[in-house]
Amino acid sequence: MINADPQELAKFSDLAHKWWDPESEFRPLHQINPLRLDWIDQLASIKGKNVVDVGCGGGILAESMARRGANVLGIDLADKPLKVAQLHAMEAGVANLDYRSIAAEALANEQPGQFDVVTCMEMLEHVPDPSSVIQACADMVKPGGWVFFSTLNRNPKSYLFAIVGAEYLLKLLPKGTHEFSRFIRPAELARWIREARLDTVQFKGLEYNPLTRLYKLSGDTSVNYLVACRKPITP
Ligand code: SAH
Numbered sequence: 001m002i003n004a005d006p007q008e009l010a011k012f013s014d015l016a017h018k019w020w021d022p023e024s025e026f027r028p029l030h031q032i033n034p035l036r037l038d039w040i041d042q043l044a045s046i047k048g049k050n051v052v053d054v055g056c057g058g059g060i061l062a063e064s065m066a067r068r069g070a071n072v073l074g075i076d077l078a079d080k081p082l083k084v085a086q087l088h089a090m091e092a093g094v095a096n097l098d099y100r101s102i103a104a105e106a107l108a109n110e111q112p113g114q115f116d117v118v119t120c121m122e123m124l125e126h127v128p129d130p131s132s133v134i135q136a137c138a139d140m141v142k143p144g145g146w147v148f149f150s151t152l153n154r155n156p157k158s159y160l161f162a163i164v165g166a167e168y169l170l171k172l173l174p175k176g177t178h179e180f181s182r183f184i185r186p187a188e189l190a191r192w193i194r195e196a197r198l199d200t201v202q203f204k205g206l207e208y209n210p211l212t213r214l215y216k217l218s219g220d221t222s223v224n225y226l227v228a229c230r231k232p233i234t235p
Helices: 006-014 027-044 060-067 079-092 104-110 130-140 156-169 186-195
Strands: 050-054 071-076 097-101 115-121 141-152 199-209 214-218 224-230
Touching (some): 006 079, 027 060, 027 115, 027 214, 027 224, 050 060, 050 130, 060 071, 060 097, 071 079, 104 130, 115 130, 130 141, 130 186, 141 186, 186 199
Parallel strands (some): 050 071, 050 115
Antiparallel strands (some): 141 224, 199 224
16 A cells, blocks of 8 residues: 555646746745755755655755755655656756655665655655655665654644635635644654654744745744754664
8 A cells, every 4th residue: 555645646736837936836835945955954964965855746845955966866656746847857957866756665665775865845744644754764864864854733823824824814825735634743743753763853943924925944843844853873
């Protein structure tokens, strides 16, 4: 059984043609990308490293990491976003960047311990069994390597901001983009990370100001948040 929800994949395929339009439904991903890219690069120094981006979609993060000199493989199970990602990389002439349609669990079986850095952003809240993806990410990374996750917290404020605010009031995202029950509390994510034998290094919040329409990294993990982990050198 593959750990994916066909309806979730279809949602992203239907919108794939808009992926690189910074004013489209993907505006939030375009806006947060420089913030998360700098944070990842500061911690893991990605230049020259082998990086896998799990749930890469149209390739906003994957391509930006390749532009910083990393060798990047982007994987996803939605075909149209992957095609958009491939085409964009080709047109932009970005080297060191490949895309594949393969599940995280399958890649972990095929290439265990092969990557210096694993990124898995805004994806876990769309998957039936997030802990299995986290375990796969842990299996893919080399001892001493870095794994980064980001997702949405589950509490009344995140319901208000991520669903009512983003989908209904501000219309930043299409209605139905997110399902509240799939949001993940930091304590739940931390437990799965521990069970996968990764060490948590840092949690960061991603705050949105609806007045300035700007995001910033902060200590407030109540809505969007990111976590950096490392695989211990000695297990
Ligand atoms: N990580 C990218 C895209 C986030 S959108 C970014 O942050 O810029 C969520 C992505 O997760 C979509 O591309 C969707 O197709 C993908 N996805 C959802 N379920 C998946 C699964 N089970 N396996 C792989 N990718 C999945």
